[in-house]
Amino acid sequence: MKYLTAMYISLSESLGIYTPDQLYELFTNKQHSMPISRHRATIMQSRVFFFCAIFAVLVPTWSLIDLLFLPGKLWGELLLIRILSGAAFILLAWQARKEASLLRARLLLAGMLSVTPLFYLVSDHWLQAYELSDTEQVVAELYALLPFVMVAGLTLFPLTLRELLAYAAPMLIVVVIAVIPQAKNDIPQAVSTIWLFTLILGVAMFASLNQLRYMLSQVNRASYDVLTGLLTRRAGIEMLDLQYRLTTMSESNLSILYLDLDHFKTVNDVYGHDAGDVVLKTAAQQLCATVRKGDSVIRWGGEEFIVILPTATPDEANDVITRLMKAGLGTRPDGTPVTASIGVAEVQADTTKDWKAMIELADHRMYTAKTGGRARSMGINDTQLLWPECSNAEAIQNPEEVLPATS
Numbered sequence: 001m002k003y004l005t006a007m008y009i010s011l012s013e014s015l016g017i018y019t020p021d022q023l024y025e026l027f028t029n030k031q032h033s034m035p036i037s038r039h040r041a042t043i044m045q046s047r048v049f050f051f052c053a054i055f056a057v058l059v060p061t062w063s064l065i066d067l068l069f070l071p072g073k074l075w076g077e078l079l080l081i082r083i084l085s086g087a088a089f090i091l092l093a094w095q096a097r098k099e100a101s102l103l104r105a106r107l108l109l110a111g112m113l114s115v116t117p118l119f120y121l122v123s124d125h126w127l128q129a130y131e132l133s134d135t136e137q138v139v140a141e142l143y144a145l146l147p148f149v150m151v152a153g154l155t156l157f158p159l160t161l162r163e164l165l166a167y168a169a170p171m172l173i174v175v176v177i178a179v180i181p182q183a184k185n186d187i188p189q190a191v192s193t194i195w196l197f198t199l200i201l202g203v204a205m206f207a208s209l210n211q212l213r214y215m216l217s218q219v220n221r222a223s224y225d226v227l228t229g230l231l232t233r234r235a236g237i238e239m240l241d242l243q244y245r246l247t248t249m250s251e252s253n254l255s256i257l258y259l260d261l262d263h264f265k266t267v268n269d270v271y272g273h274d275a276g277d278v279v280l281k282t283a284a285q286q287l288c289a290t291v292r293k294g295d296s297v298i299r300w301g302g303e304e305f306i307v308i309l310p311t312a313t314p315d316e317a318n319d320v321i322t323r324l325m326k327a328g329l330g331t332r333p334d335g336t337p338v339t340a341s342i343g344v345a346e347v348q349a350d351t352t353k354d355w356k357a358m359i360e361l362a363d364h365r366m367y368t369a370k371t372g373g374r375a376r377s378m379g380i381n382d383t384q385l386l387w388p389e390c391s392n393a394e395a396i397q398n399p400e401e402v403l404p405a406t407s
């Protein structure tokens with residue numbers, strides 16, 4: 001099995017087709033990262049808003065066409081459900097303007113997709129009760145297109161296969177229920193209706209999955225640093241903003257660490273850029289290995305990192321730093337330990353007004369740690385923690401001392 005998976009991965013890489021992980025990401029959102037879920041929720045809600053706003057106007061306005069071509073009593077009945085559907089679309093559009101979350105986006109889409117099939121089922125029931133002339137029949141036939149319009153609308157949303165199946169199944173059931181009476185008189189017509197619906201559904205699912213695939217690649221590219229695999233500054237800012245708001249809502253704790261590797265430039269200058277890259281990668285891996293699952297590590301700049309520690313008090317943040325100093329950030333090419341200057345900030349202890357102020361404070365403390373001798377952290381109330389192996393960090397990492405002797 002392992003052998004087959006490895007073969008599939010190498011084949012998929014060389015042919016440019018999906019790897020098992022990519023396929024899984026298209027099947028379900030279980031492994032989607034926070035930036036992807038947020039981005040997807042925002043797109044879905046903005047499109048639900050767009051769709052619902054248009055339908056909120058179109059559905060009631062269409063009654064003018066009904067008035068011209070359908071019997072008066074039938075027009076009155078249809079007008080009632082048109083007004084109700086229009087109101088439902090207004091409600092959905094209004095809800096879609098609220099802050100995006102995946103749960104809200106999914107519920108709104110489910111709501112949007114149910115209004116039209118319900119409208120279709122009720123209107124179809126009333127239309128069947130009337131003997132319609134040829135012209136009236138043409139207008140009535142337009143009603144039968146409603147589920148097709150809705151299913152085609154799925155192309156607008158970047159959905160996983162599981163979501164698509166969950167949304168498409170009820171619509172398919174509605175169409176099957178609606179064609180049952182028709183099947184009694186005209187089986188080929190009923191079969192071709194279901195066939196056409198399935199075909200449009202297939203195309204819509206394909207387009208929707210493709211949109212998701214494209215979105216995944218774009219968001220991943222923008223959210224993860226190519227060298228270290230950490231969150232990029234852009235994705236990190238979104239995460240900081242979210243965590244800060246969640247923390248202030250729940251009045252809990254939130255600590256951040258601002259790390260700047262010490263004398264990193266000398267690694268590049270003495271051993272070359274590739275060696276510098278290896279040091280950065282190792283430091284990033286060590287950081288990720290030290291923090292908890294819910295924490296986030298961001299590559300803030302060249303050799304600067306930010307660690308977000310949700311719910312962590314200043315003492316807990318210091319525990320993380322102690323763990324990190326013990327585990328280390330890897331070694332430089334000359335075998336000396338890589339160290340960092342670290343600034344700490346905490347939302348309650350520092351009473352910061354927003355995440356930017358928190359970053360500024362942590363940056364300022366990191367600078368104090370740097371000027372205070374490097375290889376140390378500077379926390380709240382000037383609490384300092386020193387790197388254990390580096391009681392004399394400056395001497396170990398003095399650029400002049402690591403420069404190889406020139407002949």
Ligand SMILES: Nc1nc2c(ncn2[C@@H]2O[C@H](COP(=O)(O)OP(=O)(O)OP(=O)(O)O)[C@@H](O)[C@H]2O)c(=O)[nH]1
Pocket residue numbers: 227260261262263264265266268272273274275276277280301302303370374
């Ligand atoms: N190899 C490599 N180097 C990088 C990357 N990004 C930034 N740098 C280098 O990181 C170095 C940062 O050096 P400085 O900010 O001067 O500071 P430093 O040498 O770490 O010294 P202190 O911060 O004062 O301890 C610069 O030489 C950048 O070129 C990268 O992706 N790869």
